[in-house]
Amino acid sequence: MRGPKNSVGSLLVLGGARSGKSRYAQSLAEASGRHPVLIATAEALDTEMAGRIARHAAARDARWALVEEPLALAVALQREARADRIVVVDCVTLWLGKLFLQDADVAAATRDLAQSVAGLGGPVIFVSNEVGSGIVPKNPLARAFRDAQGLLNQALAEVCESVVLVAAGIPLCLKPAPEPWFCF
Numbered sequence: 001m002r003g004p005k006n007s008v009g010s011l012l013v014l015g016g017a018r019s020g021k022s023r024y025a026q027s028l029a030e031a032s033g034r035h036p037v038l039i040a041t042a043e044a045l046d047t048e049m050a051g052r053i054a055r056h057a058a059a060r061d062a063r064w065a066l067v068e069e070p071l072a073l074a075v076a077l078q079r080e081a082r083a084d085r086i087v088v089v090d091c092v093t094l095w096l097g098k099l100f101l102q103d104a105d106v107a108a109a110t111r112d113l114a115q116s117v118a119g120l121g122g123p124v125i126f127v128s129n130e131v132g133s134g135i136v137p138k139n140p141l142a143r144a145f146r147d148a149q150g151l152l153n154q155a156l157a158e159v160c161e162s163v164v165l166v167a168a169g170i171p172l173c174l175k176p177a178p179e180p181w182f183c184f
Contacts, residue, residue, distance in 0.1 A: 009123035010160040013171075014130040014153060020169035022056065025088050025125045030063070034086040034123070037065045039076050041095040056090070070098050074116040081120040093129040096152055097145065106148050114155040128153055130165065 011028070015021035029036040038060065044050035057066075069076040073095050081087050089095075092113075099109050117124070131149045157163045163175035 009162075010117050010120070011123075011125045011162045011164065012153070012156045012160040013125060013127050013164050013166060014157075014174075015166035016130055016133070019166045021127050021166040022090050023059070023169075024164070024166050024171050025090065025127050026059065029086045029088050029125060032086045032123070035065065035084055036060075036063055037067060037080050037085050037087045039067045039069050039073065039080060039087060039089045041070050041073065041089070041091060041098070043068075043070050043098075070095065074113050077113075077116055077120055077124060081122040081124055083122050085122050087122065087124045088127065089124060090127040091129065092126055092152060092156070093131070093149060096149055100145055100148060107151075110148070110152045110155050113152075114159050117156070117159040126156055126160065128156065 011025075013021045013025045015024075026036075040053070040056075042049060042053055044053050060066075067076055067080055073089065073092070077087065077089070096106065096110075099106050129149065130153065131146050132153075137143045137146055157175065160175070162173070165172045165174050
């Protein structure tokens with residue numbers, strides 16, 4: 001079932017860890033001819049995450065504007081999405097994890113984010129982890145998170161015009177891609 005038509009375009013890029021999904025989203029944004037804006041949901045709470053953030057930052061050039069927003073994602077999207085920009089949200093999995101660990105109403109936050117997509121003023125690329133293809137997690141918390149992530153991905157896939165799965169650096173179109181979205 002197709003979601004509501006978003007005249008300015010939205011894309012969900014799914015993939016596993018280190019699949020190339022962020023690089024793919026970045027390349028699409030840079031090729032769009034619009035001013036790229038990254039909404040980063042990660043926080044450097046440890047050395048390893050600080051290193052990941054630094055590697056991602058080093059891959060972007062001076063064209064990119066950076067907005068750090070770990071929690072109020074729908075609000076940041078409403079503020080940042082404009083016709084002359086292309087926004088990349090990297091990544092919704094980290095956003096969900098923060099909400100999940102704060103005992104927030106994850107179902108309501110998922111619904112609010114998905115509902116906000118149709119009203120955005122410019123194109124958005126959402127980067128998200130595909131977590132349902134692996135083994136069943138051993139503990140209840142990890143299983144609950146996997147389920148919430150799957151439901152979030154489904155909600156975004158329904159409302160986004162296009163969905164691409166990146167596996168081993170190769171983008172696979174899951175949902176037809178109208179212009180300007182295309183698969184390399």
